[in-house]
Amino acid sequence: MELIVSYGIVPKELNPLILSPIIVAAENNQIKSIEYLLTQGVNIDTQHLNGSTALIIASILGYVKIVELLIANKASVDIHDELGRTALTEATRKQHADIQRKLKRAGADTTYATENGVLEFLLIREIQPEVCRKLLDRVMRILTKGLKRMELNEEQAQY
Numbered sequence: 394m395e396l397i398v399s400y401g402i403v404p405k406e407l408n409p410l411i412l413s414p415i416i417v418a419a420e421n422n423q424i425k426s427i428e429y430l431l432t433q434g435v436n437i438d439t440q441h442l443n444g445s446t447a448l449i450i451a452s453i454l455g456y457v458k459i460v461e462l463l464i465a466n467k468a469s470v471d472i473h474d475e476l477g478r479t480a481l482t483e484a485t486r487k488q489h490a491d492i493q494r495k496l497k498r499a500g501a502d503t504t505y506a507t508e509n510g511v512l513e514f515l516l517i518r519e520i521q522p523e524v525c526r527k528l529l530d531r532v533m534r535i536l537t538k539g540l541k542r543m544e545l546n547e548e549q550a551q552y
Contacts, residue, residue, distance in 0.1 A: 413439050414541040419447035419463075422456050427463070437468045444474030450478040452496070455489045460496070 415435050418426035427447065431437065448468045451459035464470070473479045480503040483532070484492040484493055497503060 413441050415439055415447045416441050416445065416450055419450045419456065419459050420454070422454070422459060424458055424462060430504065431466055437463060437466055438471065438472055440474070440506075446472050446480070447476075448472070448480045449474060449478065449483055450483040450495075451494050452489065453487055455487060455492065457489075457491055457495070460492050464495060464499045470496050470499045 415427060415430050415437065416439065418430060438448075440446055446468070448460065448463045448470065448471070451463060470480055473482075478486075479501065481493060481503065484496060508512045
C-alpha cells in the first residue's frame with residue numbers, strides 16, 4: 394500500500410477492475426492498510442472482478458480482526474459475488490464460527506442460500522445438529538424408497 398501511495402496515487406482513484414487495494418489489504422490481513430484506506434475514502438464495499446469484497450475475502454480466510462474492522466465501518470454484510478456467495482456463506486463453508494456469529498450480529502441474512510441450498514443446511518447443522526441429523530435420515534429414507542421402486546419397475550419391465 395505504501396508503494397501505491399509513494400507513487401502519488403490516491404487509493405480511491407484506483408480502478409477496482411484493475412486493482413482493489415482494500416481487497417488486497419484484506420487478503421494479506423493488513424489491518425493498518427485497511428484503516429488507512431478508509432480514512433482516504435475508499436469504498437468499503439468495492440467489488441473485485443468476481444464480485445468479492447474485502448469482507449467476503451476476510452470471511453473466507455478467517456481474519457476475525459479484519460471482519461470486525463469492516464463491520465465496525467459499516468461494510469455491507471449481504472453483498473454476494475458472481476457465484477452468489479456472501480461473507481456468511483463463505484464463513485459457514487469454511488467453518489469460521491466466530492466470524493459467522495459476528496456477521497449474524499451485524500444483520501447478515503441467514504435465510505440467503507446459494508443455488509444448491511448449502512447455506513441453509515449448514516446453518517441448521519450449526520444451530521440445531523439434531524434437526525439436521527433427522528432431516529438427513531428422512532432424505533435418505535425417501536431416496537432409498539425411490540431407488541427400490543425404480544428397481545422393482547425395472548424388474549417388472551424385464552418380464
